[in-house]
Amino acid sequence: MQSPDAVGMTHRTSPSMPVVRFREPADACKRVAAEIASLIRQRAAESRRCVLGLATGSTPIRVYRELIRMHREERLSFFNVVTFNLDEYYPIKPESAQSYHRFMSEHFFNHIDIIRSNVHLPKGTVELENVSGYCRDYEELILRSGGIDLQLLGIGRTGHVGFNEPGAKRDSRTRLVRLDTVTRNDAVKDFGDLERVPLLAITMGVETILQARRIRLLAFGEHKARIVQQAIENRISSALPATFLRGHRDVQYLVDYDAAQCLPPSFFGTPLQ
Numbered sequence: 001m002q003s004p005d006a007v008g009m010t011h012r013t014s015p016s017m018p019v020v021r022f023r024e025p026a027d028a029c030k031r032v033a034a035e036i037a038s039l040i041r042q043r044a045a046e047s048r049r050c051v052l053g054l055a056t057g058s059t060p061i062r063v064y065r066e067l068i069r070m071h072r073e074e075r076l077s078f079f080n081v082v083t084f085n086l087d088e089y090y091p092i093k094p095e096s097a098q099s100y101h102r103f104m105s106e107h108f109f110n111h112i113d114i115i116r117s118n119v120h121l122p123k124g125t126v127e128l129e130n131v132s133g134y135c136r137d138y139e140e141l142i143l144r145s146g147g148i149d150l151q152l153l154g155i156g157r158t159g160h161v162g163f164n165e166p167g168a169k170r171d172s173r174t175r176l177v178r179l180d181t182v183t184r185n186d187a188v189k190d191f192g193d194l195e196r197v198p199l200l201a202i203t204m205g206v207e208t209i210l211q212a213r214r215i216r217l218l219a220f221g222e223h224k225a226r227i228v229q230q231a232i233e234n235r236i237s238s239a240l241p242a243t244f245l246r247g248h249r250d251v252q253y254l255v256d257y258d259a260a261q262c263l264p265p266s267f268f269g270t271p272l273q
């Protein structure tokens with residue numbers, strides 16, 4: 001077996017937030033994919049389903065790619081897997097180029113043997129007056145599926161997880177939210193111009209995320225360094241929703257060296273050669 005040093009991994013376990021640092025984003029993604037695969041296989045061996053909370057954005061794409069590879073080359077089956085995605089723009093049609101429905105199909109679901117009725121994403125087409133009932137049903141469905149075993153997360157530059165923007169409460173549940181200006185500006189790369197970026201989204205709440213049995217947050221690149229440092233070191237509050245992850249019993253940050261650069265050097269101990 002490859003030793004952790006061989007992939008340039010350094011591990012810090014603070015009382016509030018374990019952070020694992022990797023030389024390359026690909027190594028972090030492989031590590032999470034391996035954990036997910038092992039969970040799926042373990043559950044399959046017990047004839048149980050495995051419930052995954054999934055995320056969009058550029059960060060987790062390589063996790064999906066690695067899981068697809070394992071499906072093709074290592075016979076990893078998703079037959080027993082149930083998924084719940086974190087969020088979706090509102091309003092948006094599922095076939096629209098920027099929708100998370102389309103993103104997930106193209107980057108993951110179209111390439112594996114998951115049962116389509118086991119796939120769940122918040123719908124961006126629900127009538128406004130039905131949204132709150134719809135969000136309650138989404139929560140109910142997660143509970144009825146047995147709860148999320150492992151939640152994959154990215155982090156936005158505002159410190160959002162899912163679309164829980166600054167101001168989101170710790171006890172928030174799936175709901176309609178207003179997107180932060182920073183987040184909308186970051187989405188211009190997908191929508192072409194700011195006018196076209198939706199003002200709203202449906203997102204799982206902070207509490208929904210915290211109820212997952214394991215949480216794995218990925219962050220790569222220099223542009224995530226400041227927010228990663230703040231999420232780990234700032235006071236826990238709604239001003240930076242990712243701070244709420246601290247204190248979860250099984251949470252881990254998996255970051256590359258660039259995203260870890262604002263954490264104090266002592267944080268990771270002696271760098272590995």
Ligand code: GLP
Nearest residue numbers: 055056057058059154155156162
């Ligand atoms: C969007 C998603 C988040 C994601 C974030 C970061 O806002 N709703 O779930 O974490 O983007 O995206 P990226 O991974 O592309 O940096």
